[in-house]
Amino acid sequence: MTARGWFLFSLMGVIWGIPYLMIKVAVDEVSPSTVVFARCAVGALLLLPLAIRQGGLWLTIRTHWRPMLAFACIEIMGPWFTLTDAERHLSSSTAGLLIAGVPIVGVVAARYFGGEREHLGARRIAGLLIGLAGVAVLTIPHLTGGDARSLGEVLLTVIGYATAPLIAARRLKDVPTLQLIAPCLTLATIVYAPAAAATWPAAMPSSEALLSLLALGVLCTAVAFVAFLELIKEIGPTRSTVITYVNPAVAVAAGTLFLDERFTATIGVSFALILAGSVLATMASAPKGSAEPVPVRPARWLRRGADPRPERDEAGAR
Template identity: 50%
Template sequence: MTRRKWVLFAAMCLIWGVPYLLISASVAEVSPAMVVFSRTAIGAVVLLPFAWRQLRAVWAHRWPVLAFALLEMVGPWFLLSDAERHLSSSLAGLLIAFAPVLALVVARVIGLERRIGRLRVLGLVVAVGGVAALGGGGMEASGAWPVIEMLLVAVGYAIAPQVAAVKLREVPALPMTAVCLTIAALISAPFAAATWPTTTPSATALGSLVLLGLLCTALAFLLFFRLIAEAGPARATAIAYVNPVVALALGVSLRGDPLTPLIVAGAILVLAGTFLATRRTRNESPTPSAPTPAEHEGAPAA
C-alpha cells in the first residue's frame, strides 16, 4: 500500500461513514423521498458525463441493472432515510455493518457458497450478539419498525451483490452506477414532489442534502472505483469495517448519541463477527468466480 492508496482508503472510510449523520440532519426537516431524490439526482448528474460512452453495455443488461438498482439503492435508501427519523445515526451505521453477514447467508442459500466453516459460523453468532448488546447498552430505537427497516436495508445490500455476481459481471461499474442513480432519481421524483416541504428547509438540511449527493454519492463512487483500480477489491472492501466506527464517532461527538461500555462492546462484537463471518479458511470451498460488492457497487454505502 503506497501513501496514495492509504489516502484514498482513509478518504473512503470517512466519506462513507458520514452519510448517516447527514441523513439524520436531513430527515428532521424533509421527507425520506426528498433525501433519496436529492442525493441520487445530484449523483446522476455528476457521474453521467463520465459514463455516457459505456451506456450501451448497461442497456444490454437493463433488467438485471434495474433489479440491482432497486435492491442496492432505491429500496435501501428509502428505508434507511425513514428509519433514521426514529433511531440514531450511530445505531444506523452499526446495523449496516451487519450486511456482509446477511450476504454470507444469502450466498449459502442460493449456492454461491458451498460450505461455511466453523469460524464463519462463530462470526455469525458473535455479530448477532453484538447487535443485541447495542440495544441493551442504551442505543435504542423508538419502536421495532426502524430496526426492522435497517435489517431490510442490510438484506438489500446482501442480495444485490449476488445479482451482480450472476448477471452483471460484464457491466462496467461506473456507467452502471450512473444508470442506477438515474433510475433511483426517476422513481423517487414523484414521491419527493408529493412530499415537497411547505417551508424552505434550514441551511443545515439543505447543506446535508447537497453533501449527500456530491460528497457521499458522486465523489465517493469516483474515489472508490479509483481505490479498487489501485489497491484491488479485497483491500477496498475493508472500508466496510471502518465506516461504522466513523458513524459512531460522529454521532457521539456531534449529535450526542449515547456511548456506554456495553455499546462499545456491542460495536466491537459486530465488527469482529462480520470480519470472522466473511473470512474464508483454507479448508472451505471457494465461491464460484463472483465479484465482491466492491467490484460493482462498493461496500454498503449509506
C-alpha cells in the same frame, strides 16, 4: 491487497461512515423521499454526462437492463429509503452500528446465493453467532413502540447492501462503472420525484440540511459509488463489504462529536461483538497442507533409456 485496493478500502471506510450523520441532519427537516430524491438527483447530474461521454451507454442499458434494474432496486431505491426513514427514530450511531452486520449477511448470501461454495466451518459459524449477539445487544433495548419498525427497516437495508455487490460482481462485472451507476441513479431520481414533490417542505430547509443533502449527493453518492464499484472489481464482492468494519466507528464518532449522541456501554459492547463476529465470519479459510505430489509414470522413451532432448552445455542452454 494491492496499494490501490487499500486506498479504495480506506476511502470507502470514511465516505460511507458519514452518511448517517448527514441523513440524520437532513431528515429532521425534509421527508425521507426528498432525501433520497435529492441524493440521487445530485449524483445523476454529476455522473450521467460522464457516462454519456464514454459512448455506448444505450447499448449497455439494453444489454444489461435486468441486472442493472435489480442492482438499482436492491442497492439504492430500497435501502436508501428504509435507512433514511429509520433514522427519524434511531440515532445515527445506532443505524451505523446495525449496518455493520452487512458482512455477516454477505457471507451467508455468497454461500447460498452467490455461487461461492466455500465451506463455512466452525470459525465462520461462530462469527455469525457472535455478530448476531452484538446486534441483539444493540436492538433489544429499542424493541418498543415505533422503534421496532425502524429496526426492521435497517435490517432490510442490511440485506440489500449485502446482496447487491453479488449482482454487481456476477452479472455486471464487465459494465463500466459510470455506465452502471449513472443510469441507476437516474432511474431512482425519476421514481422518487413524485413522492418528493408531494412532500416538499413548505419552508426553505436550513443551510445545515441543504449542505447535508449536497454532501450526500456529491461525496456519499457520486464519489462513493465510483470508488465502491472499483473496489468490488479489485477485491471481490464479499471482501468489499468489510468496509462496514470501519463505517460504524466513523458513524459513532461523527454522531458523538456533532450531534451530541451518547456513547454508552451498550454501544461499546455491541460494537465489539459485531466487529469480532464480522471479522471471523469473513476471514479467509486457513490454507490446507500442501498436497502430495502426484506420481507420473515415465514416458516410454525414458523406460527404454533413450533421451531425445538435445544436449545442454554447462550453462544449461540448448
